[in-house]
Amino acid sequence: MHHRATMIILTALACIAGASLAAHAQEPKVIPAPDIDDSTLMDTYLWHVRGLPPGQRLAVHSGAGPNFRVIHALDEGQPIERLSCKDSRGGYWCRVATVGLPRISGWVDGRFLLEETGFAPPDDLRNPSFEPEIVIDPFVRPRRP
Structure with missing residues (x-):
């Protein structure tokens, strides 16, 4: 009889311990999601078009250079x-x-890409002068007459 009473007590303790473990294991951990409408939300994996002259769009070229065909244009921001x-x-x-969508891929002038959504460059960087730059290739040999 003593053995049976011990078994009943042990079974009752195991049930109580199991119930408390089960109750604890089933408590969901709630992690609040950020507010989608929050303007401070940063999309760090994205870059943004920034610093274009007023009224202009950023040309997307089929290759890395201005002589490639323009296939698309991007707006400021x-x-x-x-x-x-x-x-x-x-x-x-x-x-x-x-x-x-549609997802378009191409090449753009990297000066107009900005990683941080809340940052805007100073006005002198935002509207750079568009003076032509002459590059002389030292490896080009002149033709002989």
Whole structure:
């Protein structure tokens, strides 16, 4: 009889302990999601078109340079995904892709891409002078007459 009473007590303790563990295990951990309408929300994986002259759009080229065909144009503030960048043909060119549909990929002048959504460059950087830059290639040999 003593054995049976001990078993009943142990079973009752196990049930109580199991119930408290089960209750604790089933408590969901709630992590609040950020407010989508919050203007301070940063989309860190995106870059944005910034610093265009007023009324202009950023040309998207089929290759890294101004002589390639223009395939699209981006507006000031438009989010894009920056895929890669390189120095090419006297400029800094970045391969980008639009984030909306249809997804368009091409090359843009990297001077007009900004990673931080809340930052705007000073006015002198936002509207740079557009003086032509002459680059002389030292490897080009002149033709002989």
